Amino acid sequence: MKRLALILFTFLSVLSCGDEIEFNSPAVQGNKDGELWRAVYYSADIDFGGFIIEGGNNFETIQLITTNDTAGTYNLGDGSGNEATFTNSQGVVYSTNNEPDPSVSIYPNEGQIIVEHVDNDADPKTISGKFWFYAFTADGMNTVNFNEGHFYKVPLVGGLVTVGSGCLEATEATANAAQTYIATDTTAPEYTDVCNAYKDALTAQIDACGDTTGALQALIDSLGDCTP
Template identity: 60%
Template sequence: MKKLALILVTILLVFSCGDEVEFNSPAIQGNYNGNLWRARSYAADIDFGGFLVQGSNNIETLQLITQDDTAGVYNLGGDSPNVAIVKDANGVVYSTANDPDPSFSLYPVEGQIIVESIINTTPKTMTGTFWFYAFTNDGLQTVNFNEGVFHKVPIVGGLVVINNGSSCLQATQQVNITQAAFNATSTTMPDYTDACSAYKTALVGKIDACGDLDGSQQLIVDGLGTCIP
């Protein structure tokens, strides 16, 4: 009898300690400022050439944005085009695109979005993990997520990036789109001039929105010349 009771207790422990995400599909959850956070609504989109994953518990909203729409590791922080955004219950927006004020934190923004798989169902779904530190536009407030998971989130479209006080994200993603089109267009093709001009315009827009401290973006613009083959 004691052995049977021990077996039953062991089985209960195994199931109660298992990965809850496997029993909540789809799901977006993680530790938000040290507390378990679960989304009540979730969806994903492909926009500006990358993924936009969104979860909300009807009070706070989380968005994860990648520069490409393929599985892989996307690093956050610095000049990265990949961004994580949190809008809290008071409407305050935190983003990994914002740097901390030196008087508030000496630690740089960091984090990762890891897209592990995209399943070709109807609609398609995506699964992965994430963690990050994000700051307000003035760099004086911060939030963090760790052990974050998005599991079989449907890619249904129709999402809009939360206004995080910076147009750098959209400008960078527009460069990615036009660069891909430009790279696929040879100088002998009739639409070369249009593809080149669109890429050049997007680069100038990125310089205006994000800056160009090392001058690398301006070098590309100069190298494109008049876009006449």
């Protein structure tokens, strides 16, 4: 009986260990549409106040983009400003900021980037965490899914350029335009131009990020015709 219990304990221990993912070196990987996907090169950057994490395998590239450069959970989709993109071997870009066509998909454009640790003592600094997402092509007709994604000790070496819908840039431009608008008195001669610039920035953000809640459009409506 003791021998049977020992065998059972050993078997369960092996199964438990098999569920744990261990990395001995920097890595970016996940299950892409149910199949293991691994990057052979990887790097990270801080731009527009957030992280850009990139991994590729010479044929395909994944980018994870956040609006802040601290540890935390960043939700994707719904005009959040955070974004995950996947570029396939034909150069087709899938993004969590592209809305799915309801005729071909029951899944929304959503996901999470979870930044668990930023090692500021390493040289260069490194970033580790997890991710999952559903992303779509610009026409919403094709999708790619990543789950159980991990990025581990990816070095923050800089030099990356975002390849997605430009949502991060559009969000930053809106924030700058909003600051200028708030600082401009309605009696100032430049008020109308500043107000219209803010409306244009909001419209560009809707085009790049979407606006499923209608909050951005509500801001545009509240500005009216920008008459002082």
